[in-house]
Amino acid sequence: ITSAGAVPVVYANDWLPPFASRVDMDRVINWTKCALFLKEGKFAEKTVDILREMSDEVKCEMKKCSFAFWNEFGSSREGWLKGILQWVNTEPGLVSGGELKL
Numbered sequence: 001i002t003s004a005g006a007v008p009v010v011y012a013n014d015w016l017p018p019f020a021s022r023v024d025m026d027r028v029i030n031w032t033k034c035a036l037f038l039k040e041g042k043f044a045e046k047t048v049d050i051l052r053e054m055s056d057e058v059k060c061e062m063k064k065c066s067f068a069f070w071n072e073f074g075s076s077r078e079g080w081l082k083g084i085l086q087w088v089n090t091e092p093g094l095v096s097g098g099e100l101k102l
Contacts, residue, residue: 002074005067007059008035009047019073019083028086029073034065 001008010017017035019028031037036050043050051059073083 002034002066002070005063005070007051007062008066009051010035010037011040011044012037013040018080019087021087024090027090028083029065029069034062034069036062 016022017029017031020031021027036047036054038044038047038050054062073079
């Protein structure tokens with residue numbers, strides 16, 4: 001989906017997308033700007049209506065964001081590693097004194 005530059009639709013109740021943070025939405029990639037998130041089971045039958053109600057401008061920006069994620073991070077192992085390292089290096093309290101704290 002992201003490689004096609006489409007708007008990803010995610011049906012999930014408590015899923016955290018790759019390189020996302022509940023604390024800092026813009027840490028690596030702000031998925032709310034790239035994808036439509038719907039609660040599991042609640043809106044599945046209304047997905048098409050929800051997408052149709054979105055303005056062309058919003059859909060265009062989401063498509064651009066999704067495709068940018070693919071180009072920078074999702075299309076290669078190097079991209080995934082880059083995203084992971086960027087996420088780790090910006091996670092407050094995750095790295096201390098050069099050691100990764102999990």
